[in-house]
Amino acid sequence: MHEAPTADAPERRRGRPPAAEREGRRDDILDAAVRLFVRDGFEPVTLDRIAAAAHVAKRTIYSRIGDRTEVFLAAVERLRGRALRLSPTAGLEELARAIVLTLHSDDAIGLHRLAIGESHRFPDLAVRFYDDGPLSYIAALRSRLPDGEADRAEALFALLLGEPHRQRLLGLRPAPDAPAAAAHARAALSALGLPATEPEGGR
Incomplete structure (x- = not known):
């Protein structure tokens, strides 16, 4: 499956999402990261790739989880x-x-x-x-x-x-x-x- 190359995939909506949506977005990020880590190892998986796979902005990962x-x-x-x-x-x-x-x-x-x-x-x-x-x-x-x-x-x-x-x-x-x-x-x-x-x- 081809992943979008951009590091700053658009957010699903503007503004601060409610708690349930934030938790769901965090799960999306972790689900995408686990798939990539398990398939490719640790070093090849960048935040850019995780962001593209999870359809969130790279800054979202930094602000909510970290590196x-x-x-x-x-x-x-x-x-x-x-x-x-x-x-x-x-x-x-x-x-x-x-x-x-x-x-x-x-x-x-x-x-x-x-x-x-x-x-x-x-x-x-x-x-x-x-x-x-x-x-x-x-x-x-x-x-x-x-x-x-x-x-x-x-x-x-x-x-x-x-x-x-x-x-x-x-x-x-x-x-x-x-x-x-x-x-x-x-x-x-x-x-x-x-x-x-x-x-x-x-x-």
Whole structure:
């Protein structure tokens, strides 16, 4: 698909858009950026290309998100937000399922591959990817572990990735559906002797 060459694609409308439209435009920018990053890598993807693909002005990306690194990290943060956007009463198993679904998704796998592949050239990007990604998930798991079990958060996170995640990175298996993610989460919890309970009303 041919992308418009201009860096200053016209805005959809003049004036300050409402909050819902601003959020939608941010998603458009991140969707376009993820597609380009996953397909072409980090270095070849410029803000000009992201702006053209998202049909926004380059200055819009700068003002709302920042430079290319901030766009990449905003995409990582959006994934984290989707995974951790649970009700305050959500338990450990529900969080574990959400993490499996999110981190084994096509977008997350693509961004993970990119972070690994570019880590030697952009070490700061790798550090911030780890801090904004894995460390945040580990902290969320730790907050829901039973008293005295908080030190198992890293082990649980590792199991929620495991061999299936390695196979995803290598393109050897598809993303899990909801039942498969639930089974993976329960197996990880069981392996550590942690409680796995069905949510109220079942699945």
